[in-house]
Every structure is written in structure tokens, then in C-alpha cells.
Amino acid sequence: MRNTTILVGAFLLCFAGCTSPSTAPKEQSLFNGKDLQGWVSMFGGEWTAADGVLTGRNGAQWTTNPEKSGSWLRTEREYGDFTLQLEYAINARGNSGVFIHSALEKNPAFSGHEVQILDDHGQAPKKYTTGSLYDVVAPAKNMSKPAGEWNALQISCAGPHIEVVMNGEKIVDYNTDRRTRGYIGLQNHDTNAVVRFRNIRVTER
Secondary structure (H helix, E strand, O other), X not given: OHHHHHHHHHHHHHHHHHHHHHHOOOEEEOOOOOOOOOEEEEOOOEEEEEOXXXXXXXXOOOXXXXXXXXXXXXXXXXXXXXXXXXXXXXXXXXXXXXXXXXXXXXXXXXXOXXXXXXXXXXXXXXXXXXXXXOOOEOOOOOOOOOXXXXXXXXXXXXXXXXXXXXXXXXXXXXXXXXXXXXXXXXXXXOOOOOEEEEEEEEEEO
């Protein structure tokens, strides 16, 4: 009986050790640091890649009209449940954002959601300040750093549940009634914005 118990225990340990790595979610890079491979430009804007940084300039003017959209950069395919991690820096008076679960039709900020990015360090949190789900829910805190400094952003989606963590602090915890699958996108809001992204990674679940 003792030998049988030992063999069963060894089998279970081997099974756990052999299956865990293959079933665990794997983090993947969405940006290779040198070009726009894996991304599709939508409606103009100027996007360049060099030295590990993806930069957006000269974006088209945006509007809150859900029938219209401006320039953005999107992933080649759609994502459902995932955790997205990236770093960004925005110029003085700059305006950008990260889209999640967006469609190709109409404005991606409204077909899915936009996590807002602004030069608004120190401002009170509202439904349009940095870290908000734009025009839907304000962040618990405005965690944005001064213009030009790098910020860490993490967005997690599981079904209708969305969490946003900025610079180490959870600022959004929300259940949506919008799409739960769609494109990940980077906004290039207008001609005044210069936004930089780096270390863009996604883990699907």
C-alpha cells in the first residue's frame, strides 16, 4: 500500500508539473520595437517606430459623434478576455487613448471603450480625464504623471468586467454592457498630440 501511495503521489506531481506551463496564459508582445508589424493604421495619422518606441503624430480631429471616427492604430485581430500592459508618455496639452473591444465601424471609443490619456496631471478625476473609461466612468484617482513622463497602464478584461490599473493603483472597476470582444487600438487624437508607447504586451485568458 505504501509503494502504491508513493507512486500515485509521484504521478500527481508529474501531472501538475507537466500540464501547468502549457495551460498557463502566455504573455505576448504586441510591438517589436522597430516597425508596425501586427498593427493596422485606420483613417490617417502618422505612426513611426524606432528604438523600442511607437510614436503617434498628426492625428485626425476626433468627435463624440458615434457615427464618426478619427485616426487610430489597431491590432490585426480581435481580443476577448485579456490583460494589456504598456507604458505611454504624452506631450503638453496632448490627447490620446487606448481602445479595447472596439469595432471597425463607427467610433471605436463608443463601439468598445476608450481608456483616456491626457496631459492632465493634478486634475480632479472625471469621466474624460486620464484613466477613465471615456464618457462612461471616472477613475477613482487621476494617476497621470506630468507631460513627457512615462506612465504604466494595465487594462484587464474578463467578460463584461474591466479593471484599469495606472502607475500601480487600481482606478477603474466596472462591468460594461458593450462588446466583450474586439480590437485593441491606440488613439492619435489630433494634430497637436504626440503620444509615445512602449513595452506593449498582452496576455490572453
